[in-house]
Amino acid sequence: MAKNLLALTGNDAGAYAVKQVQPDVAAVFPITPQTELMHKVAEYVADGVIDTELITVESEHSAMSATVGAAAGGARTFTATAANGFALMWEIVYIASSLRLPIVMALINRALSAPINIHGDHSDSMGGRDTGWVQLYSEGAQEVYDNIIQAYRIAEHKDVLLPVMATFDGFIISHTTEIVDTLTDEVVRKFVGEYKPAYSLLDIDHPITVGPLDLYDWYFEHKRSQIEATKHAKRVILEVADEFYKLTGRRYGYFDDYRVDDAEAVIVVLGSAAGTTKCVVDKMRKDGKKVGVLKLRVFRPFPAEELADALKDVPVVGVLDRAVSFGGWGGPVFNELRSAMYNLERRPEVVNYYYGLGGRDINTEQIEETFNTLLEIAETGKVKERFGYIGLRE
Amino acid sequence: MAINIKKLANEPELLASGHRACVGCTGTTILRQVLRASGPNTVVSFATGCMEVVTTIYPYTAWRVPYIHNAFENSAATISGVETAYRALLKKGKINKKINFIAFGGDGGTYDIGLQSLSGALERGHNFLYICYDNEAYMNTGIQRSGATPRGAATSTTPAGKVIPGKPQKRKDLTAIIAGHHIPYVAQASPHNFIDLMKKVQKALSIDGPAFMNVLMPCPRGWRFPEPEGIDIARHAVETCFWPLYEVENGVYKINYIPKKKEPLENWLKRQGRFKHLFTTQNRHIIDELQAEVDKDWEELKNRAGVE
Ligand SMILES: Cc1ncc(C[n+]2csc(CCOP(=O)(O)OP(=O)(O)O)c2C)c(N)n1
Numbered sequence: 153m154a155k156n157l158l159a160l161t162g163n164d165a166g167a168y169a170v171k172q173v174q175p176d177v178a179a180v181f182p183i184t185p186q187t188e189l190m191h192k193v194a195e196y197v198a199d200g201v202i203d204t205e206l207i208t209v210e211s212e213h214s215a216m217s218a219t220v221g222a223a224a225g226g227a228r229t230f231t232a233t234a235a236n237g238f239a240l241m242w243e244i245v246y247i248a249s250s251l252r253l254p255i256v257m258a259l260i261n262r263a264l265s266a267p268i269n270i271h272g273d274h275s276d277s278m279g280g281r282d283t284g285w286v287q288l289y290s291e292g293a294q295e296v297y298d299n300i301i302q303a304y305r306i307a308e309h310k311d312v313l314l315p316v317m318a319t320f321d322g323f324i325i326s327h328t329t330e331i332v333d334t335l336t337d338e339v340v341r342k343f344v345g346e347y348k349p350a351y352s353l354l355d356i357d358h359p360i361t362v363g364p365l366d367l368y369d370w371y372f373e374h375k376r377s378q379i380e381a382t383k384h385a386k387r388v389i390l391e392v393a394d395e396f397y398k399l400t401g402r403r404y405g406y407f408d409d410y411r412v413d414d415a416e417a418v419i420v421v422l423g424s425a426a427g428t429t430k431c432v433v434d435k436m437r438k439d440g441k442k443v444g445v446l447k448l449r450v451f452r453p454f455p456a457e458e459l460a461d462a463l464k465d466v467p468v469v470g471v472l473d474r475a476v477s478f479g480g481w482g483g484p485v486f487n488e489l490r491s492a493m494y495n496l497e498r499r500p501e502v503v504n505y506y507y508g509l510g511g512r513d514i515n516t517e518q519i520e521e522t523f524n525t526l527l528e529i530a531e532t533g534k535v536k537e538r539f540g541y542i543g544l545r546e
Numbered sequence: 547m548a549i550n551i552k553k554l555a556n557e558p559e560l561l562a563s564g565h566r567a568c569v570g571c572t573g574t575t576i577l578r579q580v581l582r583a584s585g586p587n588t589v590v591s592f593a594t595g596c597m598e599v600v601t602t603i604y605p606y607t608a609w610r611v612p613y614i615h616n617a618f619e620n621s622a623a624t625i626s627g628v629e630t631a632y633r634a635l636l637k638k639g640k641i642n643k644k645i646n647f648i649a650f651g652g653d654g655g656t657y658d659i660g661l662q663s664l665s666g667a668l669e670r671g672h673n674f675l676y677i678c679y680d681n682e683a684y685m686n687t688g689i690q691r692s693g694a695t696p697r698g699a700a701t702s703t704t705p706a707g708k709v710i711p712g713k714p715q716k717r718k719d720l721t722a723i724i725a726g727h728h729i730p731y732v733a734q735a736s737p738h739n740f741i742d743l744m745k746k747v748q749k750a751l752s753i754d755g756p757a758f759m760n761v762l763m764p765c766p767r768g769w770r771f772p773e774p775e776g777i778d779i780a781r782h783a784v785e786t787c788f789w790p791l792y793e794v795e796n797g798v799y800k801i802n803y804i805p806k807k808k809e810p811l812e813n814w815l816k817r818q819g820r821f822k823h824l825f826t827t828q829n830r831h832i833i834d835e836l837q838a839e840v841d842k843d844w845e846e847l848k849n850r851a852g853v854e
Pocket residue numbers: 594595596597618619651652653654655656681683684685686687692
């Protein structure tokens with residue numbers, strides 16, 4: 153297959169995927185570092201490249217509200233946001249998944265205020281980890297493109313019907329130009345297929361009621377069915393990834409483990425820092441140090457068994473969290489991962505590092521140092537500090 | 547716009563009975579009047595509030611038209627999404643019927659928490675009708691004051707206390723705020739004059755672009771009057787000019803009903819327990835102030851409508 157290579161920023165790659173999917177309706181509201189993605193989508197619309205209807209809302213709360221309305225009206229939808237915008241729409245984010253609407257949203261990770269900060273960390277998406285959305289994290293522009301396309305298939309699958317957020321790190325990915333291998337419009341449109349919702353408000357001859365009052369009689373059962381849908385999503389994510397692989401040769405799963413098999417120490421990380429960590433792994437491997445990295449792509453639904461299985465022979469795991477769970481016992485990824493490994497016969501030692509808050513850079517030296525600490529734990533069997541920080545002034 | 551009431555009376559009921567509104571609620575009366583005027587090809591979006599709560603409880607629904615409840619403050623934003631989906635799918639030939647879009651909200655959901663989303667949807671020019679059913683307080687959560695609560699009214703958050711006699715502030719003029727958006731159609735209506743109300747609904751729906759109606763909804767529980775009197779309380783409010791019936795069509799004001807002799811506001815206040823504490827020597831001045839406000843607002847409205 154002839155390659156269709158384009159130089160795109162993360163935001164451009166997201167917009168390009170949206171252009172190719174051509175959703176019926178997209179709601180837009182600006183917030184750095186998401187803004188350029190929606191500029192591009194607006195340009196595609198203004199130039200008649202796509203016939204998507206834009207709703208230029210007055211807030212993110214209305215962005216998600218209008219998207220819910222459009223999705224309940226049987227439209228294929230898209231929206232995008234970051235940090236404060238995501239926080240503002242939070243109420244409706246939860247409603248979107250609970251009404252089982254297959255919305256796709258790009259969440260360009262940015263630190264939550266205060267103090268106000270525009271750069272990338274995961275406080276926004278991690279704050280929304282229990283909102284019932286599928287969460288796909290991306291390491292670079294290619295994955296942004298690939299994840300957004302796959303997101304539609306996952307969300308709209310009849311066994312799933314859940315919204316999906318494709319997240320990527322603000323600036324580090326959103327504003328960095330990379331080479332992206334793209335598909336043709338036809339191939340993408342065929343891959344996502346025509347959207348045929350089972351129910352729609354606009355099916356005027358078959359009136360439905362969406363969002364009725366639902367008290368202790370049925371609310372619990374409805375939450376249970378949502379839980380089941382999330383389980384189905386786990387299966388469907390792999391099915392879609394398989395199909396996508398056949399189309400592109402690019403393989404996706406819940407996570408990507410790199411040189412983990414015989415590793416003494418493994419770093420688990422999501423988003424852009426995974427790429428940096430891979431470089432360090434290669435360098436340290438050359439020096440004969442047995443290190444590896446596991447990049448988590450799917451945080452919701454959390455692939456607990458698969459992660460435990462992938463890491464079961466690793467003596468020491470260092471989890472890098474880019475979002476704080478204040479007052480919690482470690483960050484969100486640490487917490488879930490450590491719990492997932494509880495039933496292993498031989499549990500790895502798991503330690504946790506906060507890094508990169510507010511867009512603080514993480515560099516190869518810091519990662520190497522972290523690996524060395526992990527290797528020391530592997531060697532001595534002693535954990536001096538279970539919780540640490542990378543790149544922080546004391 | 548003429549209205550054939552005989553024909554409309556024979557149309558099927560689109561809000562089923564068996565819902566759980568209070569005895570004497572005028573809200574469901576308003577809903578039935580609106581739906582009768584709009585007909586079955588109507589999609590409804592509803593803000594959280596009394597009418598939302600009483601018309602559904604899973605697995606039951608009183609709605610025989612497509613209905614969505616999203617949240618409290620976003621009825622307008624939600625319908626703007628549905629209406630946009632409609633335009634998108636119409637363009638693609640996936641839909642071919644003419645459909646009306648009506649968003650409802652209580653005064654809390656409209657004057658207060660939902661004002662931003664309403665303003666945005668109006669400014670964007672979606673083709674929909676927003677109807678505020680104004681019972682002048684947050685009734686669903688137990689009669690708390692809203693931006694629509696009249697000065698002096700006792701509510702749970704502005705009780706008639708020893709020091710503060712009910713709500714200190716004047717209600718805002720939402721209809722005027724909406725008229726300031728220069729949308730094609732804005733109106734005030736009351737369920738006692740159902741022909742006027744239904745005409746306005748039909749006019750609003752026949753116009754291309756956003757329309758808004760503010761409908762007075764007397765609430766026996768919140769306003770404290772005997773259950774059978776709701777519709778008459780609404781009539782009475784119009785007779786005092788506390789709630790004028792008027793419309794603003796493409797910027798042109800028209801008063802739909804001018805009482806021959808303006809009824810003193812006091813007579814209307816007297817019928818409602820929420821104003822009971824005003825009828826004391828200590829608080830009497832508030833009644834006079836309220837009357838002065840109503841008089842001033844009525845004169846202003848007449849000026850805008852070019853009425854002598
Ligand atoms: C964001 C949010 N805040 C508060 C509430 C609680 N709440 C539900 S209904 C309601 C009052 C509704 O008042 P109004 O819009 O006047 O309608 P009414 O109940 O009078 O019909 C409130 C405060 C809510 N559901 N959502």
